[in-house]
Amino acid sequence: MKVTLNRINDNFHFELKNERGHLVNVDSRPEFGGNDMGPSPMELILMGVAGCSAIDMISILKKQRQEITSFKAEVEGERIQVGEAKPFKNIYVVFYLEGDIKEDKAAKAAQLSFEKYCSVSKTLEPTATVHYKVVLNGKKLES
Known part of the structure; x- marks a missing residue:
């Protein structure tokens, strides 16, 4: 089992992909420096x-x-x-x-x-x- 992570912006928005190509966005809340573009x-x-x-x-x-x-x-x-x-x-x-x-x-x-x-x-x-x-x-x- 393996996932890859790619940084999307200059803050904490990331796109993660599993081996089957499914995508999940991850981010942090604004109060922690993120843009709230996905779950933490x-x-x-x-x-x-x-x-x-x-x-x-x-x-x-x-x-x-x-x-x-x-x-x-x-x-x-x-x-x-x-x-x-x-x-x-x-x-x-x-x-x-x-x-x-x-x-x-x-x-x-x-x-x-x-x-x-x-x-x-x-x-x-x-x-x-x-x-x-x-x-x-x-x-x-x-x-």
Whole structure:
């Protein structure tokens, strides 16, 4: 797996490309000298957690023949100061699922994603704790 980075302007706007040619723009907010032309690298980490776990959960639920009519996630990161850096300490994920899905299967899919399959959250495990909740058809499930 490999990505390349190309600087776009005189500040912090970069274009990143993977080996398959997919592009992502990255930038910094104006208060940090950027032009806000894309998500920050730390926001991309949160997006990675959301995307990775969503792929896991949908894959698991499809194999169990659960009918998903809507799938959304919200991910929020809590950072701490460590020297000059501010890594994530806690990441909070809320999944919103709708459809003909059994509660136990939705809860188990989320558990399996974070405990077994999601490479992004597994990469973050040494420094950040990922907390998650599942809301199925408007009802918060017990985790």
